Amino acid sequence: MQTVQRAEPQNFERVLTSMCTEPHPKAREAAERFLATNPGDPGTYKTVAKLEDQAVEMLGEIAGLPDPSGYITSGGTEANIQAVRIARNHGDSRAPNIVAPESVHFSFRKAAELLGVELRTAPTTDHRADLDAMHELIDEDTVGVVGVAGSTEYGVVDPIPEIAELAADAGALCHVDAAWGGFYLPFTDFDWNFEHADIDTLTIDPHKGGQAAVPAGGLLARSRELFDDLAIDTPYLESTSQITLTGTRSGAGVASAVAAMEALWPVGYREQYERAMDNAEWLADALSDRGHEVFGPELPLVTADLSVPMTDELRDRGWRVSKTGAGEMRIVCMPHVTRSMLRSFVADLDWY
Amino acid sequence: MQTVQRAEPQNFERVLTSMCTEPHPKAREAAERFLATNPGDPGTYKTVAKLEDQAVEMLGEIAGLPDPSGYITSGGTEANIQAVRIARNHGDSRAPNIVAPESVHFSFRKAAELLGVELRTAPTTDHRADLDAMHELIDEDTVGVVGVAGSTEYGVVDPIPEIAELAADAGALCHVDAAWGGFYLPFTDFDWNFEHADIDTLTIDPHKGGQAAVPAGGLLARSRELFDDLAIDTPYLESTSQITLTGTRSGAGVASAVAAMEALWPVGYREQYERAMDNAEWLADALSDRGHEVFGPELPLVTADLSVPMTDELRDRGWRVSKTGAGEMRIVCMPHVTRSMLRSFVADLDWY
Structure with missing residues (x-):
């Protein structure tokens, strides 16, 4: 055998300990049906590409963003890397930095190393972002300011509207990591999403609290233009350019995200x-x-x-x-x- | 409904047009069973982590590398990005470049943009890498030289041993992209793998010719040390560091890769x-x-x-x-x- x-x-x-979980039965079923599809090649795999549009639409609804841009990532790490990449490419610094509370997920350290961006982390108070400490780290090379809505280690929600103001004052983009918190926060009184603050990009993972099958992370952006700087030409595909970090992607993840959200939201x-x-x-x-x-x-x-x-x-x-x-x-x-x-x-x- | x-x-x-295909029945079955596992968290999901070791072992056998290092990526793009990252981090240039034939997959352009590495592409002759043209582009800032073993557009195999020599002469790493070709080449007379040439890293994707389910790409490296520079600490996981590009990863892909290779190799x-x-x-x-x-x-x-x-x-x-x-x-x-x-x-x- x-x-x-x-x-x-x-x-x-x-x-x-895991932030992943058993997929919802309908999410599992959808994942199994779409196992052999690739939303990274939308010209060939049209159905799953449409499902991805729908997944983004639904994530936008959950995160308070009508007409959202974004895509289903391999997970929160890809979404956070891409958000830092967007901030780097959008800014015009030759030595760009990102300011975040020290409670940010380690994927931001990975993003910084990968992208040649300095990650500056500010001490927290009771595990929550300290605005003064973050403010002190911001300078003219700051291209992004990050808030966490549901931290990995302590489940804490940072003061997102105030962090978005810090970002706006600095002329930087504001990214919120709600990879894990995003499917709980709509039922709380926290201000965390696009409706509550001038957020540019947000991570929200269907394969965590959304009960989709791995791999189904989510990256949302307030405007499509933010993705423009990431586009790479794709000569041999039926489509013409690609803004994702990975190439071939999991149709199972996309279909299961839609199935889970259709079954469970709200x-x-x-x-x-x-x-x-x-x-x-x-x-x-x-x-x-x-x-x-x-x-x-x-x-x-x-x-x-x-x-x-x-x-x-x-x-x-x-x-x-x-x-x-x-x-x-x-x-x-x-x-x-x-x-x-x-x-x-x-x-x-x-x-x- | x-x-x-x-x-x-x-x-x-x-x-x-797709380079993906229907998974082998055993690969599909394994993917379905391991849908809710995450090899990105090997302390918690031990079984799938062991399967990943086995997948790497088998890929090494196919690619002529005893005792291989590597992992199952989300696909060829992640593997190529990581290979360029390894070359960048291994080299000591402040303005690093990678030299490749113009036939390389667009993921290298993505990697270059992402990593702040210059991609220099040399003209091909009949769609095959031209060694003189590549040699002309190499300088003291060249950290990696790339050959393609089964090009995306024309299915052409570059002269890998000669490309590895170019790399060695330049003090650069040699990467081979056999993402698509890797499961065909063992049955040809081409020199393409670790046994034939002094290759440092190689991309070979089970979810292409290997008939595994998406997402199951593969990155192999001749020595574990090449991954050292990529390691990011992972404080809250049961494991302690992570060398992958993504965080949460698909256990379905890993299990299906093992199942497909067990069923079909050789x-x-x-x-x-x-x-x-x-x-x-x-x-x-x-x-x-x-x-x-x-x-x-x-x-x-x-x-x-x-x-x-x-x-x-x-x-x-x-x-x-x-x-x-x-x-x-x-x-x-x-x-x-x-x-x-x-x-x-x-x-x-x-x-x-």
Whole structure:
């Protein structure tokens, strides 16, 4: 028998660290049907190219942007790289920099290295962007200012309207990374999207809270012109130019994003958000009751400063957990994380 | 009913232009099973991470490289971008350039724009790299020299050993783009791989001739050290650093690559190559008999200088065809392209 047939994919029963999740059944079905299509070649694969337009339209609706421009990326990293590339190409500095809170995802470090842009990160206050600290880092070579709407490590939402003002004052573009938060934030009171602030580009990933199949990230831009500087001619394709980072792309991801959003926006996503927040709050209380110092949930993510180094023991019991850079245990309450799963987890913690 | 359920994916009955194809049944099955996994987070998704090691091992076998380093990319574009990034970071020029034949895929122009590297393209002779022309473009700022083993437009294989020598003489890295050709070339007499020449990095895509599901490209490197300069710390993951361009990645692509290679290497791929070449030769003869000027097949790809601008009429009949930059019609004989399909195509051509 072949190796791959013997291999069992990770099940989600004990996964508490991933920001991906089990695809919605309709998303899975759509992914399977569109497995052999390539939206990177829209002249040949016309149907999936139309689905991509629809996915962008729906992402725009979720992010408060009528008539959005954008595309379905391989994930948040590609979307963030492309946003930094847009800012670099749009600016006119020979030594461009991007200013962001230190809570930005590591994909911005990757983007900076790749693109020859300096990434300047400002200290945060309680894990939230500090506007004064960011302001101090901005100079005439600043081409982009970044806010995070749902940070990877702590689930914190930065003050996006004020960050957009910082960007506007600097003559720089404003990018918001809502890769993970984007499917929860519509049901909160946070100001985070194109409607709330003068944002230029935004990352929002269907394959995270959107319950689409990997790979389905999302990049939105307020105007199509922002993509113009990225266009590369494509001589041999039926289409004529390409603004994406990758070439061949996954039609499965695109189709599953549309299927998930058609199935869940807005009612299903609201229910999912409320359930996830209930679970996160329950977990925060349970950990707090046991004497741990807990942060969150601001969105459905909890960190706790566990007093014993128990990560390895938990891993031995099959739990997939991770730590923040500061060493706290970090639990992400994705749709596959149920209350009974959290009860078992806390029971295992009590065992020590 | 939802839009996505009404949408029909492109079938391959009349697709003559794509370098992707229908996945092998075992590749499709593996992709479906591993749809909800992410090799970008190997600490959490351990099984698919092991499958990725196996995919790289098998690609190394195909490309003549024992103990290979590399990973499964989103496609050839990511692999080529990363190869240029490796060359840039490995070199020590402040104004780095890459020298390539003008036949290189447009992803190199994308890589150059992205990475701030100058792309110098040399004229070709009969669509093949011209060594003298390339040599003239090389200077002390040349960090990489590129050869193409199976060009996108004409299916031509460059003289790779000589190109590797040019690179070595210049103190630059040598990259080979065998994204499309890599699964055909083992059954030819061409010198194209790590065994034949002092190549540093090579692109070879399972989701093209390998019959894996999109997204499954491949990047191989002779030594692991070449990836060191790309590593970005990943504080919150269970793993500690990341050398890929994208972050979250498709486990479906990885698993399907292993499944396809287990099913087809080497006997199935040889049969596929021979059938594809027979078809391409049949088509070349049929077009030549009708008075068209034909180029190829060197690998299973044919171009023809059609005397009437018939592409639009053929598209109206459902044929998915494309043109080269010079305006010739270009037909790629992928595994889904059968003799009877080509007979229908030629019959439609005769109709004009």
